[in-house]
Amino acid sequence: MSDFITSLLASTGSLGVAALMLFENVIPPIPSEVIMPFAGYLAASGDLSFVIVVIAGTIGSVAGALLWYWIGSVVSEARLRRLIARHGRWLTISEQDLDRSLAWFRRSGGKAVVLGRMVQGVRTLISVPAGMTGKPLLPFLLYTGLGSLLWTAALTISGYLLEAQFAKVEMWVNPAANVLLLGLLAFYVWRLLRPQAQR
Numbered sequence: 318m319s320d321f322i323t324s325l326l327a328s329t330g331s332l333g334v335a336a337l338m339l340f341e342n343v344i345p346p347i348p349s350e351v352i353m354p355f356a357g358y359l360a361a362s363g364d365l366s367f368v369i370v371v372i373a374g375t376i377g378s379v380a381g382a383l384l385w386y387w388i389g390s391v392v393s394e395a396r397l398r399r400l401i402a403r404h405g406r407w408l409t410i411s412e413q414d415l416d417r418s419l420a421w422f423r424r425s426g427g428k429a430v431v432l433g434r435m436v437q438g439v440r441t442l443i444s445v446p447a448g449m450t451g452k453p454l455l456p457f458l459l460y461t462g463l464g465s466l467l468w469t470a471a472l473t474i475s476g477y478l479l480e481a482q483f484a485k486v487e488m489w490v491n492p493a494a495n496v497l498l499l500g501l502l503a504f505y506v507w508r509l510l511r512p513q514a515q516r
Contacts, residue, residue: 360477383458383461
């Protein structure tokens with residue numbers, strides 16, 4: 318995976334960074350925890366600009382969040398509940414999950430958006446209640462942009478600083494990514510097989 322991401326980013330530059338971060342927020346194929354450190358490594362080696370990498374990663378992340386915000390704004394809560402009632406078992410979500418996420422968002426507001434952008438799995442979902450509850454677009458963009466900027470910058474800096482040690486880092490990035498994917502699959506199967514009443 319590391320060779321693929323490095324070669325892809327080296328050949329596509331900042332557009333590749335933005336595209337991968339967009340996809341990571343819409344259909345998470347590769348987590349940002351892998352994308353941005355590799356981009357930071359390429360910036361440290363002189364292949365990419367550090368500032369442009371951070372900006373591109375932030376733009377891609379915000380664009381993905383905007384898509385989910387729009388989905389939340391056009392899908393009513395009642396319609397979403399009907400969807401969950403029909404397909405929640407396969408989606409591994411329940412109405413109780415929806416109740417908790419909406420309540421957490423309403424309590425935390427902008428703080429939830431900023432912090433949610435830094436948490437794997439949450440950075441996508443936090444945009445749905447933002448759109449569903451009618452949070453104004455401009456504050457949403459500001460909070461999302463701030464959270465995304467802080468997160469992408471931190472990950473890019475980690476790759477930038479690890480340039481000299483990146484050969485060693487590659488030794489555990491691939492196994493760690495595989496463990497992460499297997500863990501997510503195991504969690505999905507567990508949620509799928511767990512009785513609906515326990516959710």
